[in-house]
Amino acid sequence: MSNNASDSTSEKQKKYYEQNREIICKKKRKHFNCACGGRYKYSNKARHLKTKKHQKYLKEKVVVEKMMREIITEIVNNVINHL
Numbered sequence: 001m002s003n004n005a006s007d008s009t010s011e012k013q014k015k016y017y018e019q020n021r022e023i024i025c026k027k028k029r030k031h032f033n034c035a036c037g038g039r040y041k042y043s044n045k046a047r048h049l050k051t052k053k054h055q056k057y058l059k060e061k062v063v064v065e066k067m068m069r070e071i072i073t074e075i076v077n078n079v080i081n082h083l
């Protein structure tokens with residue numbers, strides 16, 4: 001009985017994999033446009049994240065976000081002061 005249950009589970013998994021194999025393969029081959037302006041393949045994402053281009057983007061992103069926060073804080077303070 002219990003053997004049958006596990007058999008049908010693995011059958012289902014096999015069917016699921018068969019049905020989705022093409023989708024999974026396509027997903028792996030797909031190219032992604034990264035926010036840094038670069039492109040990477042699904043399977044190369046981890047490698048791309050370590051590239052100089054991406055690292056440079058991350059550094060700049062942090063600087064820009066810091067600047068944005070300072071600007072917003074200044075604007076908010078100005079508005080509060082003029083209330």
Ligand SMILES: [Zn+2]
Nearest residue numbers: 034036038054
């Ligand atoms: Zn990137």
